[in-house]
Amino acid sequence: MSVAKPLPHDAAKLHVTGQARYVDDIPSPRGTLHLAFGLSAIAKGRITAMDLSEVNSSEGVVAVLTAEDLPFENDVSPSIYDEPLLSDGTVNHLGQPIFLVVAQSHRAARVAARKGKIDYAEEEALLTLDQALAADSRFEDGPRIYQKGDAATAITAAPHQIEGTFELGGQEHFYLEGQAAMAQPQDDGAMLVNSSTQHPTEIQHKVADAIGLPMHAVRVETRRMGGGFGGKESQGNALAVSCAVAARLTGKTCKMRYDRDDDMVITGKRHAFRISYRAGYDAEGRLAGVEFLHLVNCGWAQDLSLPVADRAMLHSDNAYAIPAIRIESHRLKTNLQSATAYRGFGGPQGMVGIERVMDHIAFERGIDPVELRRRNYYAAPGNVTGDNTTPYGMEVSDFELHELTDQLLESSDYAARKAEIAEWNKTSSDLKRGIAFSPVKFGISFTLTHLNQAGALVHVYQDGSVHLNHGGTEMGQGLFQKVAQVAASRFGIAMEKVKITATDTAKVPNTSATAASSGSDLNGMAVKAACDTIRDRMATFLAERHQTTADAVAFEGNRVRIGADEISFDEAAKQCYEGRISLSATGFYKTPSLQWDRIKGEGRPFFYFAYGASITEVAIDRRTGENRILRTDILHDAGASLNPDLDKGQVEGGYVQGAGWLTTEELVWDGKGALRTHAPSTYKIPACSDRPDTFNVALYDGQNREDTIYRSKAVGEPPFMLGISAWLALSDAVAQFGPGYPALDAPATSEEVWRRVRRQRNEL
Amino acid sequence: MSKKMHIKLKVNGKDEEFFAEPRELLIYTLRERLNITGPHIGCETSHCGACTVTINGKSVKSCTMFAAQADGAEVTTIEGIGGPDNLHPLQEAFKEHHGLQCGYCTPGMITRASNLLEENPNPTEEEIRFGMAGNICRCTGYQNIVKSIQAAATEMNAAKEAAE
Numbered sequence: 009m010s011v012a013k014p015l016p017h018d019a020a021k022l023h024v025t026g027q028a029r030y031v032d033d034i035p036s037p038r039g040t041l042h043l044a045f046g047l048s049a050i051a052k053g054r055i056t057a058m059d060l061s062e063v064n065s066s067e068g069v070v071a072v073l074t075a076e077d078l079p080f081e082n083d084v085s086p087s088i089y090d091e092p093l094l095s096d097g098t099v100n101h102l103g104q105p106i107f108l109v110v111a112q113s114h115r116a117a118r119v120a121a122r123k124g125k126i127d128y129a130e131e132e133a134l135l136t137l138d139q140a141l142a143a144d145s146r147f148e149d150g151p152r153i154y155q156k157g158d159a160a161t162a163i164t165a166a167p168h169q170i171e172g173t174f175e176l177g178g179q180e181h182f183y184l185e186g187q188a189a190m191a192q193p194q195d196d197g198a199m200l201v202n203s204s205t206q207h208p209t210e211i212q213h214k215v216a217d218a219i220g221l222p223m224h225a226v227r228v229e230t231r232r233m234g235g236g237f238g239g240k241e242s243q244g245n246a247l248a249v250s251c252a253v254a255a256r257l258t259g260k261t262c263k264m265r266y267d268r269d270d271d272m273v274i275t276g277k278r279h280a281f282r283i284s285y286r287a288g289y290d291a292e293g294r295l296a297g298v299e300f301l302h303l304v305n306c307g308w309a310q311d312l313s314l315p316v317a318d319r320a321m322l323h324s325d326n327a328y329a330i331p332a333i334r335i336e337s338h339r340l341k342t343n344l345q346s347a348t349a350y351r352g353f354g355g356p357q358g359m360v361g362i363e364r365v366m367d368h369i370a371f372e373r374g375i376d377p378v379e380l381r382r383r384n385y386y387a388a389p390g391n392v393t394g395d396n397t398t399p400y401g402m403e404v405s406d407f408e409l410h411e412l413t414d415q416l417l418e419s420s421d422y423a424a425r426k427a428e429i430a431e432w433n434k435t436s437s438d439l440k441r442g443i444a445f446s447p448v449k450f451g452i453s454f455t456l457t458h459l460n461q462a463g464a465l466v467h468v469y470q471d472g473s474v475h476l477n478h479g480g481t482e483m484g485q486g487l488f489q490k491v492a493q494v495a496a497s498r499f500g501i502a503m504e505k506v507k508i509t510a511t512d513t514a515k516v517p518n519t520s521a522t523a524a525s526s527g528s529d530l531n532g533m534a535v536k537a538a539c540d541t542i543r544d545r546m547a548t549f550l551a552e553r554h555q556t557t558a559d560a561v562a563f564e565g566n567r568v569r570i571g572a573d574e575i576s577f578d579e580a581a582k583q584c585y586e587g588r589i590s591l592s593a594t595g596f597y598k599t600p601s602l603q604w605d606r607i608k609g610e611g612r613p614f615f616y617f618a619y620g621a622s623i624t625e626v627a628i629d630r631r632t633g634e635n636r637i638l639r640t641d642i643l644h645d646a647g648a649s650l651n652p653d654l655d656k657g658q659v660e661g662g663y664v665q666g667a668g669w670l671t672t673e674e675l676v677w678d679g680k681g682a683l684r685t686h687a688p689s690t691y692k693i694p695a696c697s698d699r700p701d702t703f704n705v706a707l708y709d710g711q712n713r714e715d716t717i718y719r720s721k722a723v724g725e726p727p728f729m730l731g732i733s734a735w736l737a738l739s740d741a742v743a744q745f746g747p748g749y750p751a752l753d754a755p756a757t758s759e760e761v762w763r764r765v766r767r768q769r770n771e772l
Numbered sequence: 773m774s775k776k777m778h779i780k781l782k783v784n785g786k787d788e789e790f791f792a793e794p795r796e797l798l799i800y801t802l803r804e805r806l807n808i809t810g811p812h813i814g815c816e817t818s819h820c821g822a823c824t825v826t827i828n829g830k831s832v833k834s835c836t837m838f839a840a841q842a843d844g845a846e847v848t849t850i851e852g853i854g855g856p857d858n859l860h861p862l863q864e865a866f867k868e869h870h871g872l873q874c875g876y877c878t879p880g881m882i883t884r885a886s887n888l889l890e891e892n893p894n895p896t897e898e899e900i901r902f903g904m905a906g907n908i909c910r911c912t913g914y915q916n917i918v919k920s921i922q923a924a925a926t927e928m929n930a931a932k933e934a935a936e
């Protein structure tokens with residue numbers, strides 16, 4: 009069996025030799041044209057005049073397009089047609105595409121794009137949450153509210169209360185491969201598009217609308233992305249559509265890749281939140297009621313903001329059974345980049361809210377923060393005595409965190425280290441250490457229920473080799489490898505016999521984005537269904553031939569056993585072919601048991617939960633606010649992992665990215681709405697030297713209680729939130745410098761840590 | 773347009789000769805002129821390391837060097853370190869120890885690591901971490917990258933010893 013084996017990534021050999029092709033590496037025909045956008049220089053206003061003559065006459069320019077030149081739809085929105093490809097005369101954020109340059113080289117296009125002369129009637133931009141709130145600038149009519157019980161009364165009636173407000177910044181994806189697409193016109197007007205996208209079907213749909221053809225005339229192929237993290241769920245639309253429109257116009261292959269600065273200025277990022285909380289609790293720190301107010305900075309277009317903000321609300325309980333809770337969420341519209349999907353899809357923001365509440369209560373009551381959390385955990389299956397439902401009425405029936413927490417405390421030597429750190433802190437005045445624990449309970453499934461479907465296409469050739477295709481995309485998460493391991497296991501053959509092929513809308517149609525961590529769950533099941541269809545056909549035929557029954561046929565070790573006989577799988581394929589058996593099948597899967605009402609906030613939006621926990625230890629320097637992660641211990645639940653090494657890789661990478669979000673990665677806009685952190689020179693992504701000095705990562709030994717592919721669990725997003733413990737550890741370290749709760753904002757950059765230490769020491 | 777310059781390079785052992793504008797960046801020479809697409813473009817501002825190559829024994833980010841500056845130099849890219857049928861120990865180690873996810877940083881990482889091990893065949897874990905700090909990976913959290921380099925160093929030193 010190939011499943012559960014820690015095999016290397018399917019394309020590892022290509023990657024290590026530089027042979028793996030990304031969009032920009034695909035050989036393109038002679039005469040390929042290159043595209044760049046001319047961008048707005050203001051955040052809000054109207055275009056009053058546009059002089060593009062210098063753009064037109066710039067060296068190497070073939071064509072310059074504005075909104076009026078677009079033949080059909082001028083829209084690249086994934087949701088409500090509110091995102092024109094090129095400005096329709098209004099400007100809604102600084103860096104919005106206004107015109108499109110088609111030129112002979114990437115450089116020529118970029119040089120020309122800077123030469124537009126645009127006059128604006130500037131209007132006052134809404135850049136902050138306060139401005140947007142005051143102007144009542146929002147998506148949806150009013151706030152969305154989910155509640156359970158009467159939180160206000162429960163809080164007031166409780167013996168103790170806390171309240172607070174903090175800022176939670178956004179995050180740049182910084183997929184290492186920037187956005188890129190290429191479109192090649194076909195002989196009949198059809199279009200072949202290569203796109204670095206997590207959502208080929210949507211690219212197909214938007215391109216078809218933009219060139220006025222049915223979807224069948226557009227074929228989108230995605231072999232791999234150089235990272236996605238949600239940033240390529242909708243943000244690739246503009247490039248693919250531009251390429252297709254320009255290719256239709258010129259009859260030439262057109263290619264577009266954003267320069268990194270353009271990428272950061274144009275594309276959406278993680279939603280920034282301001283979270284206010286109020287909680288009531290008893291002397292032991294048991295929660296009686298909690299209220300949250302989420303102010304969500306959605307940027308200028310709706311994009312995926314509604315489901316992102318919903319998911320934040322759905323994770324406001326994290327691991328805790330809260331008797332009464334009320335979450336009020338305002339989706340505010342501002343003149344910034346349109347915030348989009350990012351690993352965790354709002355879940356992390358919601359979770360940080362309740363973890364902050366836990367941290368604050370533990371501090372106020374002087375209770376060990378781990379103990380406090382455990383007192384509030386949901387009950388484990390078999391131990392449920394009272395209400396064990398989430399704020400949205402879903403029964404928590406797979407809660408693994410009691411056992412998982414015990415194991416992690418033990419393996420990380422938490423108690424002894426905490427005591428040692430306390431002693432050490434007494435001896436150190438400028439440097440202090442902090443330690444913190446945080447758990448993760450993350451809901452798996454798209455909350456838009458109809459997206460929870462997937463298709464696959466499998467062929468067995470007469471020589472016994474297998475061609476595998478499904479709707480999921482590969483962005484480094486190892487999906488192709490994991491799914492191929494499923495296929496190899498179903499046929500009982502070696503991995504080498506399975507050929508993994510690029511995601512292609514002509515092979516599997518109507519796919520969902522590879523998002524919500526659902527890639528292996530959905531596509532693994534669809535592939536299994538397709539393989540089993542073929543295998544059953546083969547078994548029936550071979551059984552008949554060998555005068556036995558189909559259940560006496562077994563596929564194992566590259567062999568097929570048929571009753572007392574045995575032949576190679578290759579031979580079996582050949583015999584089936586000659587026996588005129590169809591060796592090709594599609595497979596389909598839809599997640600069972602889901603029903604969800606997002607307006608009421610009620611139902612079962614998730615098939616199951618994925619769990620994990622982390623403990624981070626940090627040190628900070630009060631003089632500069634500088635800090636380091638000294639040690640991290642993680643135990644994460646991937647169910648019965650399809651590939652433990654790939655899953656551990658997701659956990660490690662997710663943690664570092666999550667910790668980066670909450671510590672060093674700060675987005676700064678100036679008063680005009682210009683993003684000042686538009687390159688890795690000013691936007692600090694964790695480097696190799698920032699990795700924890702000691703980094704212990706293990707997978708929890710368990711099985712998914714739900715019937716998923718080989719009882720595995722999704723692992724793309726959940727580990728991101730393990731990074732929350734890094735932020736809490738910094739808070740713990742800052743608290744050593746004086747009385748009072750440090751109340752850190754996020755990201756807790758060196759500057760933020762320095763400021764808070766000064767406040768702790770009464771120096772401000 | 774400025775006058776073109778006559779430039780000679782030795783890339784992965786092969787002599788290359790061409791005329792280019794003085795402002796042509798080496799990464800474009802490699803990727804577009806010579807079709808060597810292993811070195812990737814991640815930022816074009818010398819911060820991510822995806823474009824790392826070795827020039828006359830030093831790690832260089834090829835997005836911030838003009839081809840003209842490299843005139844007469846020996847350039848090694850990932851393609852020159854080893855191919856699919858003759859993997860370098862570092863390539864083997866990155867593959868086996870999962871030193872990659874999306875793989876976009878990998879050519880630059882391995883090229884940088886090969887130079888690091890050249891300069892310091894026995895690096896400590898910390899020396900690896902700081903020696904690789906100029907190469908960003910957004911996927912792996914670096915854990916397996918460090919592991920891969922350690923494994924390759926051990927392997928290479930053992931091979932050296934065996935040869936002696």
Ligand code: FES
Binds near residue numbers: 835
């Ligand atoms: S592309 Fe050269 S360092 Fe990023």
Ligand code: FES
Binds near residue numbers: 877878909
């Ligand atoms: S593997 Fe994706 S950036 Fe390193």
